[in-house]
Amino acid sequence: MGKKQVMVPVNEVDLTVVKYVPEKFEAPHLTGFWFKLFVKVMEAPLITSHLKQKNGMTEILKKTVIPEVPMFIP
Numbered sequence: 001m002g003k004k005q006v007m008v009p010v011n012e013v014d015l016t017v018v019k020y021v022p023e024k025f026e027a028p029h030l031t032g033f034w035f036k037l038f039v040k041v042m043e044a045p046l047i048t049s050h051l052k053q054k055n056g057m058t059e060i061l062k063k064t065v066i067p068e069v070p071m072f073i074p
Contacts, residue, residue: 006065 030038041047052058 002063004063004065007067009067
């Protein structure tokens, strides 16, 4: 099945060691009609099901153990 990744509880994370490094990326500038068209195409059931299957996020989450209780109140 694969090896499970076990995360560290939040109270044990040392924030002085963890650094966020933003990545530079380029994306097209979409507004108005072209933005609406892009969103409609991306939200089409065929496209979204293919993208969800391809990115593998559900498999990553299934193989991750989170030692925290679920938070129901934001």
